[in-house]
Amino acid sequence: MVKTIITIICSALIIAGSAIYESNFVARQFNEFHAVLSILYDKVDGEVATQDDVYAVQKNWIEKKHVLHIFIPHSEIKEVDLWLSEAATLVRDKEWHDAISKIEVLKELSEQIPMSFKITLENIL
Amino acid sequence: MLVIFLRTFIIFLTLVVVMRLMGKRQIGEMQPFEFIVTLIIADLACIPMADVSIPLIYGLIAIIGLFLLHQLLSVFEMSSNIFKRIISGKPSIVINPDGVNMKELKQNNLGVGDLIEAMRAQGYFSLDDLRYAIFESNGKLSALENEQTNKGTSVPLLIIDNGKINSNNLKAIKEEELSLVNYLNTQGSKVKNIEVMTLDGNGRVYLKIKNQKYKILQFNLQEGVKW
Numbered sequence: 561m562v563k564t565i566i567t568i569i570c571s572a573l574i575i576a577g578s579a580i581y582e583s584n585f586v587a588r589q590f591n592e593f594h595a596v597l598s599i600l601y602d603k604v605d606g607e608v609a610t611q612d613d614v615y616a617v618q619k620n621w622i623e624k625k626h627v628l629h630i631f632i633p634h635s636e637i638k639e640v641d642l643w644l645s646e647a648a649t650l651v652r653d654k655e656w657h658d659a660i661s662k663i664e665v666l667k668e669l670s671e672q673i674p675m676s677f678k679i680t681l682e683n684i685l
Numbered sequence: 686m687l688v689i690f691l692r693t694f695i696i697f698l699t700l701v702v703v704m705r706l707m708g709k710r711q712i713g714e715m716q717p718f719e720f721i722v723t724l725i726i727a728d729l730a731c732i733p734m735a736d737v738s739i740p741l742i743y744g745l746i747a748i749i750g751l752f753l754l755h756q757l758l759s760v761f762e763m764s765s766n767i768f769k770r771i772i773s774g775k776p777s778i779v780i781n782p783d784g785v786n787m788k789e790l791k792q793n794n795l796g797v798g799d800l801i802e803a804m805r806a807q808g809y810f811s812l813d814d815l816r817y818a819i820f821e822s823n824g825k826l827s828a829l830e831n832e833q834t835n836k837g838t839s840v841p842l843l844i845i846d847n848g849k850i851n852s853n854n855l856k857a858i859k860e861e862e863l864s865l866v867n868y869l870n871t872q873g874s875k876v877k878n879i880e881v882m883t884l885d886g887n888g889r890v891y892l893k894i895k896n897q898k899y900k901i902l903q904f905n906l907q908e909g910v911k912w
Contacts, residue, residue: 561760561763564756564759564760565760567752567756568753568756568757568760571749571750571752571753571756572753574749575686575687575690575746575749575750575753578686578742578746579686579687579690582686582742583686583687629740630740630741630742631686631740631742632740633738633739633740634737634738634739634740635738676688677686677688678688679687679688679691683688684688684691684692684695
């Protein structure tokens with residue numbers, strides 16, 4: 561009985577601890593990514609962005625995604641990769657209008673992905 | 686992660702309720718919630734193992750969550766008899782000295798056929814071979830032998846099950862429905878009042894009429910009919 565209660569407490573602590581860490585970690589990573597994307601958005605909107613700016617965002621994302629792979633379905637990470645690559649090409653070709661729409665999608669993704677970790681009815685059901 | 690745990694919790698509880706409602710037929714040598722853990726855990730382990738797009742932690746958390754629920758139910762079960770009854774059910778006495786208890790069988794979604802099958806697996810072929818038969822909460826049959834009975838040399842066939850004639854078995858013994866009805870009339874009963882009637886190759890009848898103790902009778906089989 562004592563052993564059973566200890567295992568219950570341990571597994572509850574593992575779940576609760578991991579859940580709190582995961583929720584904070586994912587939210588922090590995506591907040592930072594969102595901030596970086598906002599800067600890029602402003603530059604593209606002002607038509608002053610360079611390909612290096614997008615590469616810097618990509619580098620930032622690659623550093624984050626190594627750890628995010630632990631928590632997020634890989635398909636969602638791949639989606640961010642693809643949109644970011646497209647944005648890089650469009651900025652290089654100075655197609656500002658198309659580039660801005662790609663960055664809009666990326667900003668939306670960086671808001672939506674952490675939302676899927678929140679305890680809401682739509683996530684549970 | 687908490688979302689996964691809550692989803693695991695909901696599915697687990699739903700399965701516990703459904704398994705309890707299904708009765709003892711669906712369970713084999715395990716308590717209902719142990720059976721559910723066994724059912725789900727294999728799938729939980731396989732999905733993240735085979736699908737690389739799913740983070741391993743999704744499977745791990747669900748498995749730890751199941752373990753937690755399993756341990757919680759074990760503690761509840763040990764700490765209170767009421768919980769034990771709710772979670773795992775209670776043993777059902779399906780044969781008592783009066784014969785087969787149809788009410789208990791029905792409550793567990795079992796038929797006389799299932800009972801006879803479970804008895805055969807224990808080495809008992811006739812319903813009167815047992816004084817008591819108990820379906821444990823894990824679905825296993827426990828038996829207390831009836832020492833007064835003579836073990837027959839032929840396998841009894843189920844002729845009437847809960848007021849319904851088993852026409853296949855009747856055909857197998859080469860008897861007509863009419864002769865059976867006439868036989869029951871001589872015993873002062875009708876088919877609809879019979880809970881169980883079995884007949885073996887020596888003409889030995891086990892007859893359980895509603896609200897009465899079972900009787901062992903003799904039926905004259907047609908010449909040459911023997912099994």
